[in-house]
Amino acid sequence: xxxxxxxxxxxxxxxxxLPLENLAGLTTQTVSPVPVILFEKVLQNLDxxxxxxxLVEIDADGIEVAIRPGGRIxxxxxxxxxPPLVQALERRGKKILLATTRITSVxxxxxxxxxxxxxxxxxxxxxxxxxxxxxxxxxxQRTIVQQQMQELAELxxxxxxxxxxxxxxxxxxxxxxxxxxxxxxxxxxxxQINLALDLRHLRAEAGLSWPTVLxxxxxxxxxxxxxDARWQGPRTDQLENVPLGTGFVDRAMFxxxxxxxxxxxxxxxxxxxxxxxxxxxxxQQAIASYRKDTRLLRQWMAETNP
Numbered sequence: 001x002x003x004x005x006x007x008x009x010x011x012x013x014x015x016x017x018l019p020l021e022n023l024a025g026l027t028t029q030t031v032s033p034v035p036v037i038l039f040e041k042v043l044q045n046l047d048x049x050x051x052x053x054x055l056v057e058i059d060a061d062g063i064e065v066a067i068r069p070g071g072r073i074x075x076x077x078x079x080x081x082x083p084p085l086v087q088a089l090e091r092r093g094k095k096i097l098l099a100t101t102r103i104t105s106v107x108x109x110x111x112x113x114x115x116x117x118x119x120x121x122x123x124x125x126x127x128x129x130x131x132x133x134x135x136x137x138x139x140x141q142r143t144i145v146q147q148q149m150q151e152l153a154e155l156x157x158x159x160x161x162x163x164x165x166x167x168x169x170x171x172x173x174x175x176x177x178x179x180x181x182x183x184x185x186x187x188x189x190x191x192q193i194n195l196a197l198d199l200r201h202l203r204a205e206a207g208l209s210w211p212t213v214l215x216x217x218x219x220x221x222x223x224x225x226x227x228d229a230r231w232q233g234p235r236t237d238q239l240e241n242v243p244l245g246t247g248f249v250d251r252a253m254f255x256x257x258x259x260x261x262x263x264x265x266x267x268x269x270x271x272x273x274x275x276x277x278x279x280x281x282x283x284q285q286a287i288a289s290y291r292k293d294t295r296l297l298r299q300w301m302a303e304t305n306p
Contacts, residue, residue, distance in 0.1 A: 034262075035061035036297060037097050039225075039269045042286045044072045044277035048088030055094045058291045059298070062095035064126070064267045067113065068102045075101070075109065078116045086120050096120070097265050098164070098196075098223060102128035105148040106155050118161045124222060126196055127152070127163050130174035145174055146184050153192035164196040164222050169204040169239070176205050178213050185220055194222035196267070199249045199257055200229050204239060211256055218260035226254070226297060227269035241271035244293040254297075255304045262306030268293055 038055070040063045046054055055063065065085070067073045073081045086096060099122050103110040117125055130145045132138070149165075156163055165185065167178050175181035178195075185193050197217050206213040230247035232240045245251070270293060273286045 034301065035095075035097060035265045036294060036301075037062045037064050037265060037267050038290055038294075039064040039066075039100070039267055040072065041066050041100075041275065042270065042273050042278045043283070045279055045283060048085045051085075052088050052092040052094055054287055054290075055089070056092055058287065058294050060094070060268070060290070060294055062089065062097050064098040064100055065096050066100045067117075068100060068128075071100065075113050078113055082116060082120050096122050098122070098124050098126060098267060100126045103152070103163070104128040104130060106151045110152075111155060111159075114155065114159050114161055118159050122161070124162045124164055127165050127193075129166075129168060131172045132174055141174075142184075149184055149188065149193060153188045156192040157189070162191060162222060163193045165193065166196040166225065167198050167201050167205070167217075169201040176201070178202060178206070178217050182217060182220060190220060190222075195220050196223045196225055197221040197257070197261070198225035198227070199253060200225070200227045200241075200247075200269075200271070203248050203253065204229065210253070214257055214260055218257075221261045221264055223264055224257055224261055224266045225269060226266055227271050229271070243270075243272060243289065244268075245296050251300055251303075254300050258301065258304045259306050266297070266301075268297060 038058065038060045040051065043051060043054060044066070051063070055061075065072055067075055067078050067082070069075070073085070089095060099117050101110075101113065103113065103125065104127060114125065130141075130148075132141060152163055165175060165181055167173075167175050167181065169176050178197075181195070185195065195217055197214070202213060202217075203210045226244065226249065227241065228244045228247035228249040229239045229241050232238050240247075268290070270286060270289050273282070273289060278286050
C-alpha cells in the first residue's frame with residue numbers, strides 16, 4: 001500500500017533532478033480551460049484516495065480510467081466500483097473525463113457498461129480495436145467494422161455518451177492509417193463517435209506526411225493522446241517509448257496539433273514505464289515521470305496560441 005508520503009517522495013525525487021530555476025511553482029495547481037488528464041494504467045495499485053492525491057501532486061485535471069479486463073475496474077464491477085472512484089476524485093477537484101474499454105460492438109454487456117458510464121457523468125469512452133484478419137477479404141472486414149460502428153453510434157445517441165476510436169500503429173490495427181477509420185466515422189455524427197488522435201502512433205505510421213493526416217483528422221478529434229517515441233535498432237525500424245520531448249513527438253508537432261484541435265481534452269501517457277500496474281520504487285518513479293511530462297506539456301500549452 002502506498003501512502004501520501006510515498007507520493008510526495010516521488011515529487012521530491014523529481015524536484016531533486018531539476019535545476020533550481022525550474023522549481024518555482026512545482027506544487028502549484030494549474031487550472032486550464034483545456035483539461036490535461038492521465039491514462040492511469042501504471043497507477044492502478046493506488047487506491048482512489050491515493051490516486052486523487054497523486055493527481056494533485058502531478059498537477060493533472062483528472063484521469064482516463066481503464067475499465068476493461070485487467071484494468072482498474074473490471075467491466076462487470078463498474079456499477080459498484082466506479083461511483084466511489086468518482087467521489088474520491090471529486091473531493092480533490094478531479095474528474096474522470098474518459099474511460100478506456102474494449103467495446104467494439106453492441107452487446108448486453110457493452111450496453112450496460114455504457115449506461116453505467118453515462119450515469120457517472122463520464123462523457124466519452126475509448127473503444128476497443130478492430131483488427132485486420134489476413135484470412136478474410138479486406139472489403140468484407142471493412143463492411144463489418146462499418147456496421148458495428150454504426151450500431152454503436154446509435155446506442156451512444158440513446159444513452160448520451162460518445163465513443164472515441166484510437167489510431168494505433170501496427171499492421172493488424174484497423175485505423176493505423178488514420179484515413180481508414182476516417183472513411184467510416186466521417187459518415188457518423190461527431191457527437192456519437194470521434195477519434196482519440198494519438199500523436200505517437202500517427203507519426204509512426206504517417207511519417208513525413210503527418211501534418212497532412214493531422215489536418216484531415218482534426219475536425220473529427222475528440223481527444224489528443226500525447227506520448228513520445230523514437231526509432232531505434234540496427235535498421236532504425238523499431239520504436240522505443242521515451243519521455244515527452246525527447247523523441248519525435250516534439251514541440252512543433254504538438255503546436256500543430258494544438259492549433260488544429262484547440263479545445264479537446266489532452267490525455268498524457270507514459271508508455272516508457274511499460275503497460276502494467278507498478279509497485280514500490282517503480283510506481284514512485286512513474287509518478288515523478290508524470291509530473292515532469294505534465295510540466296513540459298503545460299509549458300507547451302502556455303506557449304501555443306490555438
